Amino acid sequence: MNSYYVTLWLLLASIPANAIQSSGIIDDALFEIVSESVSGARAKEDVKQIIQNHRVQATKGYSNAAKYIKEELKAAGVTNVKTHKYKSNGKKRYNAYTSPMSWTVKSGILNMIEPYEMNLADYTAVPTSLTTLSNGGSWEGELIDVGSGLKDEDYEDINVEGKIVFAYGYAGTVHRQAVIKRKALGVVIRPSDSDRVAMRDAVRYNGLWPKWDERKKVGFGFQLSRANSEELMNLLDSGEKIIVNAEVDAKLHSGELVIISAVIKGRQKDSGQFVLIAHLDHYKPGANDNASGSAAILEIARTLNKLISSGTIERPRRSIRFLWVPEHFGTMAYLTKDRDELEGAICGINLDMVGENTKLTDTRLDVILTPASAATFFNDLIVEVVKEVKRKEPSSSKGSDNLFEYDLKKFRLGSDHDMLNDPLIGIPTVALGYWADRYHHTNEDSYDKIDATTLKRNMIIGAYSALWIANAGDEEADKLTILTFAKARERIIQLGLEGSLSLKINDSQEKIKHLTDRIDLQTEVDNNALISIRKLRSGESSMEDMYRVALDELGKSEKTLMLSRIGKASSKDHRIVTGSTARIPKRKFIGPVSDSYADIWFSEHLGEDYKWYSEVKISNLDLIRYETVNFMNGKRNISQIHKLVSAELGRYDVKITEIIIDNLSKLGLIEWVKLK
Incomplete structure (x- = not known):
């Protein structure tokens, strides 16, 4: 290594972690404009409108919600709006996903008629009580307890043909076991013994998810509250025979997955784009999951379009794209058929459950970073934006004064960021969402749990991040390189410290190699994050390369220091992986x-x-x-x-x-x- 790079490495290693403060990552003036402009109250009103629909994928309720989004965009003057439609029928596949069947439902009632009469569930009163994709028909039969109902063992010595099973497993799996395989009439689902015990009146959301070739075999399903479930269990435990009647007015058929795409175009063609995505589907009400995210990106689109059209801010260099999707299934259909729309996308944010009144839900914001396979500078940038929101804690006059609390989380699966983070798509996407929400996937995920202040704060994160990326040029890229390096250095040093503290002289070669592999991977990930900054530059720059040299040297030094503690000079790979190296x-x-x-x-x-x-x-x-x-x-x-x-x-x-x-x-x- 020549003296130039040695000097460079020493210089860069001296950059303090708080260098980001002096580098001016946050533009205070722009941050204030965004903060003052996005309306938590307006987004909360959008939530109220969206939750009027039972928004199951590929159904009329979802299409009605999509129509509302499109009309609001038009009213706000957002002109580049497009509706995408993809066939969805329980058979059509998009890459590794099978599209769901479509469903038209009008009513569904479950009554106990023996040993006494009692209404157990009513779709019109509680939409989550009728299992999604239940067939239409009239059924009457004995209720048989099958435990979880998920495994073959649950049905040993029990004949469920012509009967209605009572189980605590997921409805779709129970239905496949009991109805499709064993000719039961339908399924009634109760909460498990550990599922939100204190929520006695909550009714969870489940689906049957049949394939197209199973449609004629499909029965029905209902979910019950804990209170009603316990009454039935007490009757069964006392030896009573229970007869129930189910009446469902519904139809299974082929339909369409609908996606709304909107673009605020940048002033420089082919300079890239930033993506904001939220899934619009779910049960009624589904206020936080995910009317909140859908409303949030709608209000961001409104606000940014108004700020630009009024001349308050300059039209950004790059475009900003907004996507309202049926979760997973719709996103995959879009990526399969219209992936070219996302050409040049640099990074993105998935907003999924971002409107919670945290005093009611007892949740904190999870900032879910990208996986190692989707290395990006954006992880470090969005953390700075989140910190700024924490520092200023803006609020809505129509919302709470709750504290803004968040946690940085390693990547986890569970929403549409799963697809965008695939390197074949190449859009590193951070997810924002509140977890764990006790009301999630129940009828109690309702409008009263929505907070205009929480919506506002998350919209500030989304809107400001979008503008930062859309506006960034060489000067911002330089600052971002310093930030990314400073944070990368912290991560690599931390791994070296953890390894040094955990190593013992008699540790296995496998453990030693794993600890050095961790440093190697982190160095590679952070180097790739530095490389990703080049997407923001107008021309060539050697700045990222110089910082990458410094990171490489730091990684080597940390491994050397770690291994020296146990008297090791190197860490050759002695693992035996027969056949794995040739495939x-x-x-x-x-x-x-x-x-x-x-x-x-x-x-x-x-x-x-x-x-x-x-x-x-x-x-x-x-x-x-x-x-x-x-x-x-x-x-x-x-x-x-x-x-x-x-x-x-x-x-x-x-x-x-x-x-x-x-x-x-x-x-x-x-x-x-x-x-x-």
């Missing part, structure tokens, strides 16, 4: 793999091999599979993929990586690259 997978699909109660294609087509997923004892298997897919670029072999994912998520056997990839191969989702 290079290349995927043929946009991730992630859809594998849930709402989409059984993966489990069904794997057959007996799918049992492995329930038998393997590892807590974060979904994340491991997600990152295994993301790191699969057609160049890395299985061993290299395993090294990266285990460095990110923790040590686990390479055989798990091999099985995950082999299963994808069995389903034709990947191909093998032939070595030259």
Whole structure:
């Protein structure tokens, strides 16, 4: 290493963590304009309008909500608005996702008629009480307790044919076990013993999610409150025979997934774009999940368009795109069919549950950062924006004065950021959402839990971040490089410290290698974050390269210091990975793999091999599979993929990586690259 780079490294290593304050990352004037302009009260009114609809994907209720969004955008003067429609029928697939069936529903009532008469559920009063995608019809039968109803063992020595099962498992899986496989009439779902015990009147949201070829076999489902469930359980426990009657006016059919896309165009063509996304679908009311996120990006679009058209702020260099989607299914259809609309997208934010009155929900904002496979400068930038909101704690005159509390979280799955963070899509996306919300997926996720102040604060984060990225040029890129390096240095030093404190002289070579792998991965991730800053520049710059050299040297130094503690000079890889180094997978699909109660294609087509997923004892298997897919670029072999994912998520056997990839191969989702 020549003296120039040594001097550079010493210089950069001396940058204090608080250098970001003097670098002027936050433009105070612009921040104030955004803060004063976005209206939490107006967004709260949007929530009120959106929740009038039972917004199940590919249904009229969802389309009505989408129509409201489109009309509000038009009224606000946002001109570049487009409606996308994609076939959805329980059969049509978009990459690794099977679209859901469409559903028209008018009513659904469940009554107990023996041993006495009692209304148990009514869709018109509580829409979540009728299981989504229930068929229409009239049924009467004996209610039979089958425990969870999820496993074959739950049905041993029990004949449920012609009967109605009473279970606490997820309705879709119970229905497939009891109705599709065993000819029961329908399912009645009660809360489990541990599910929100104090919420006696809450009714959770469930779906049946049948495939197209199952539609004639579909029965019905209802969810009950804990209070009603306990009354039924007491009767069954005392030996009473229970007869229930179900009347459902509904129809299953083919439909469309609808997405609303809007763009505030930048002044420089082909300079890129920033993405704000929120899922519009869900049960009625679904106020926080996710009328709040949908309302938030609607108000951001209104506000930014007004600020630009009035001349209060200059039209930004880059475009800002807004997407209202049916969660997961709609996003994947859009990425499959109209991915070119997102060309040049630099990064984005997914807003999912961002309007909570935190004193009622007892939640904090989770700022969910991108995974290692989607390295970006945006993680560090958005943290600074969030800190500024915390420092100023703006509020709405129509909202609370609750404290703004947040946690920075490592990547987790669960919403539309899952797809955008796929390297094949290449839009590193941070998610904002409040968790864990006790009212989530119940009828009590209602308008009274919405706070205009919380909406305002999250809209400030979204709107200011969008403008920052959309306006950024060389000067901002320089500041961002300093910020990213300062934070990267902290992360690498912290890993070195953790490794040094945990190492012992007699530790296994595997543990030692894992600790050095963690530093290597973090160095690579932060180097890639520095590289991503180039998307903001107007021309060539060597600044990121110089800082990357410094990070490389820092990573080497931390490994050396860590290993010196146990008298090691190097950490050669002695792991045995038979066959893994010679096999290079290349995927043929946009991730992630859809594998849930709402989409059984993966489990069904794997057959007996799918049992492995329930038998393997590892807590974060979904994340491991997600990152295994993301790191699969057609160049890395299985061993290299395993090294990266285990460095990110923790040590686990390479055989798990091999099985995950082999299963994808069995389903034709990947191909093998032939070595030259």
